[in-house]
């Protein structure tokens with residue numbers, strides 16, 4: 071191997087290292103957002119359980135109170151419909167299933 075080949079090989083090697091480093095950084099960033107999302111979901115879950123506990127305590131004779139609690143949940147940004155119950159409403163988007171449940175007479 072002459073000197074030029076040696077330098078070429080080292081250049082290739084350092085290019086590969088740079089690419090690998092970028093990949094590691096991307097994986098780190100990805101992991102960070104997954105961990106953050108996990109924490110947010112835990113908090114959300116706790117909050118939902120707490121609210122669900124309140125809602126269940128009111129059941130089943132106090133239908134109006136029940137509906138008020140569901141409405142509170144809904145205005146806090148969560149689905150109360152059976153299809154998406156407990157999931158966050160993206161950007162507080164309205165849900166016709168929730169609407170039907172909360173506002174039908």
Ligand SMILES: [Zn+2]
Pocket residue numbers: 149150151154165166167168
């Ligand atoms: Zn809904």
